Amino acid sequence: MAVLVLIPTPLQKFTADEASAEVEASSVNGLLQALEARYPGILGRLCDEGGKLRRFLNVYVNSEDIRFLQNQETPLQDGDEVSIVPAVAGG
Amino acid sequence: MTATLSCSTFTGLRCKECGHPYGAGAKHVCEDVCFGPLEVVYDYDVIKSRVTRATIEAGPVSIWRYREFLPIEGDPIDVGTGFTPLLKANRLAKRLGLKNLYIKNDGVNMPTLSFKDRVVSVALTRARELGFTTVSCASTGNLANSTAAIAAHAGLDCCVFIPSDLELGKVLGTLIYNPTLMAVKGNYDQVNRLCSEVANTYGWGFVNINLRPYYSEGSKTLGYEVIEQLGWQLPDHIVAPLASGSLFTKIRKGFDEFIKVGLVDEKPVRFSGAQAEGCSPIAQAFAEGRDFITPVKPNTIAKSIAIGNPADGPYAIDIANRTGGTIAAVNDDEIVAGIQLLAETEGVFTETAGGTTIAVLKKLVEQGKIDPSETTVAYITGNGLKTLEAVTAAVGEPLTIEPQLASFNAAWERAQSLHRAGKEPQA
Numbered sequence: 001m002a003v004l005v006l007i008p009t010p011l012q013k014f015t016a017d018e019a020s021a022e023v024e025a026s027s028v029n030g031l032l033q034a035l036e037a038r039y040p041g042i043l044g045r046l047c048d049e050g051g052k053l054r055r056f057l058n059v060y061v062n063s064e065d066i067r068f069l070q071n072q073e074t075p076l077q078d079g080d081e082v083s084i085v086p087a088v089a090g091g
Numbered sequence: 092m093t094a095t096l097s098c099s100t101f102t103g104l105r106c107k108e109c110g111h112p113y114g115a116g117a118k119h120v121c122e123d124v125c126f127g128p129l130e131v132v133y134d135y136d137v138i139k140s141r142v143t144r145a146t147i148e149a150g151p152v153s154i155w156r157y158r159e160f161l162p163i164e165g166d167p168i169d170v171g172t173g174f175t176p177l178l179k180a181n182r183l184a185k186r187l188g189l190k191n192l193y194i195k196n197d198g199v200n201m202p203t204l205s206f207k208d209r210v211v212s213v214a215l216t217r218a219r220e221l222g223f224t225t226v227s228c229a230s231t232g233n234l235a236n237s238t239a240a241i242a243a244h245a246g247l248d249c250c251v252f253i254p255s256d257l258e259l260g261k262v263l264g265t266l267i268y269n270p271t272l273m274a275v276k277g278n279y280d281q282v283n284r285l286c287s288e289v290a291n292t293y294g295w296g297f298v299n300i301n302l303r304p305y306y307s308e309g310s311k312t313l314g315y316e317v318i319e320q321l322g323w324q325l326p327d328h329i330v331a332p333l334a335s336g337s338l339f340t341k342i343r344k345g346f347d348e349f350i351k352v353g354l355v356d357e358k359p360v361r362f363s364g365a366q367a368e369g370c371s372p373i374a375q376a377f378a379e380g381r382d383f384i385t386p387v388k389p390n391t392i393a394k395s396i397a398i399g400n401p402a403d404g405p406y407a408i409d410i411a412n413r414t415g416g417t418i419a420a421v422n423d424d425e426i427v428a429g430i431q432l433l434a435e436t437e438g439v440f441t442e443t444a445g446g447t448t449i450a451v452l453k454k455l456v457e458q459g460k461i462d463p464s465e466t467t468v469a470y471i472t473g474n475g476l477k478t479l480e481a482v483t484a485a486v487g488e489p490l491t492i493e494p495q496l497a498s499f500n501a502a503w504e505r506a507q508s509l510h511r512a513g514k515e516p517q518a
Contacts, residue, residue: 007291009290012291055126056126063277063281086120088287
């Protein structure tokens with residue numbers, strides 16, 4: 001299942017400056033592994049040692065925060081768009 | 092680090108989580124290690140050697156009297172931002188059962204009547220220094236007003252993003268400065284995500300994204316001013332609204348810095364935060380003893396503080412816990428009542444965020460969490476004229492009369508009886 005991943009600027013050094021990537025994955029966890037397979041080293045930035053997404057990273061599937069879905073277990077379908085966004089302050 | 096920083100007091104950026112150092116560019120996350128937020132690093136020995144109470148008092152009547160504590164290199168964009176009134180709120184204090192209550196009134200901040208003018212003045216000064224010609228932001232309204240206005244003054248191009256359901260005053264109060272205004276069909280958290288994606292590909296200075304380390308420092312001036320206006324003393328307790336949590340942490344940083352350089356004597360200050368029940372992820376986490384935030388989808392009239400995924404939430408919880416403060420939430424009816432209470436007792440018309448703060452202040456007093464004799468400062472961060480919708484149903488209507496004395500007499504009689512009925516306990 002092909003999903004489109006939007007890569008934030010700080011991670012584009014792993015993707016040869018590409019702002020998006022198409023990968024095969026059936027869940028967010030699978031997507032993280034697929035990214036690592038294609039861009040070695042990126043997983044260590046995205047997740048802590050325990051494989052948990054870092055506290056200051058937000059991940060969205062089709063604009064929905066995965067914390068409103070099934071977190072890293074969230075299933076993915078063909079054509080889904082996944083966005084990785086570092087947390088920002090605002091107001 | 093660049094040589095041009097030699098006359099400034101800051102030396103670069105550093106990750107607040109892991110301490111990894113970065114240069115003083117347009118960058119807000121720890122991209123080499125952990126994605127934690129970056130903070131400005133200062134040389135406090137240099138600041139201490141340059142600043143005294145007297146040098147500050149001799150400075151401009153704006154946030155720039157504290158410029159040694161702010162991350163800029165050259166001349167600031169000074170639109171008169173800051174040094175807003177600190178009112179001794181005796182009538183409100185009496186109503187609540189307090190003795191030493193102050194209102195820090197940023198509803199009359201310049202140029203756009205909210206505390207956001209502080210952060211934007213700093214962010215756009217730095218944006219200009221870093222060579223940006225277009226500035227932008229994701230906003231719940233006040234930040235859009237401020238970014239558009241100060242960009243106009245500075246001659247910077249401006250494109251700002253807001254949720255499409257904002258109050259009319261906030262929308263018009265941005266459009267008047269003629270920026271490009273994007274009204275996004277979604278809530279603030281969705282606007283913020285979109286802006287992060289835009290920031291990836293457009294070379295703009297987003298005040299609350301890639302300029303965030305500089306932007307957020309502007310809020311420290313709300314700490315400095317209260318110290319100076321209290322006669323160079325710290326208060327005992329502060330109450331402030333919580334949206335992202337950034338303001339709360341920066342007031343604390345402001346207090347700590349003045350202690351560090353010897354401008355004020357150290358003493359404990361309790362920090363209490365206010366949220367609207369319809370968007371209270373920080374208050375919920377605090378109540379449940381969690382140190383992490385579970386995001387929520389906002390549903391409250393307090394749109395200016397409706398951030399469901401607050402980036403600085405964990406830091407706000409930590410400060411409330413460490414200082415013996417609390418974080419509480421109030422419902423929309425209480426927020427409107429808070430707006431009315433502040434207006435009727437002190438002549439200060441605040442927006443929904445201020446109503447939230449006053450309502451939480453009242454709640455904390457009722458719960459015995461504020462000692463009546465404590466010097467307490469409530470931070471009012473925005474102006475009620477921008478959110479008229481929130482109070483329209485509550486304030487009633489004028490008495491419409493004919494231009495004749497008899498008509499007035501009859502109406503006055505009626506007004507008096509209505510007034511008495513309103514003051515007396517209902518049977």
